[in-house]
Amino acid sequence: MNALFLASSLSDTPRDIAETFGWEPRLFFSQVLSFIIVAFVLVKFAYKPILAVLEKRRQQIAEANLNAEKIKQQLAEAEQRYSEILAKGNAEAQKMIEEARTSASHLADRKGDKQRRLGIRLSHDWPIHVDRSLYRTAR
Numbered sequence: 001m002n003a004l005f006l007a008s009s010l011s012d013t014p015r016d017i018a019e020t021f022g023w024e025p026r027l028f029f030s031q032v033l034s035f036i037i038v039a040f041v042l043v044k045f046a047y048k049p050i051l052a053v054l055e056k057r058r059q060q061i062a063e064a065n066l067n068a069e070k071i072k073q074q075l076a077e078a079e080q081r082y083s084e085i086l087a088k089g090n091a092e093a094q095k096m097i098e099e100a101r102t103s104a105s106h107l108a109d110r111k112g113d114k115q116r117r118l119g120i121r122l123s124h125d126w127p128i129h130v131d132r133s134l135y136r137t138a139r
Helices: 002-011 014-021 025-118 132-139
Strands: none
Touching: none
């Protein structure tokens, strides 16, 4: 049976095969022409605008990445300036503290010299003098 089918298919001409499957040249060429027209319309009105939108979006993303890099760089510079200003402020504060300590030390030395010249004794163990009369009247 397969041999019979094979033998009969070898003897068929392309025209016979086309008639068997219902292929008509006029219909085929009209479908090819319709496909070409639809493909052209899609390329012109759909494919190119979609590509343009995609390219525009790609450019926006590239610009956003550049802006993000610029912002990162500016942030790093700002953090560096912040650290420098903070270090400078801390150094100035330490300098002011040292100057205040030195000034206080000199002031205490001058007061001590002045009190020694006047004969006043500096000591924390002085007895506290309380007016006892005020204490008795308050009772």
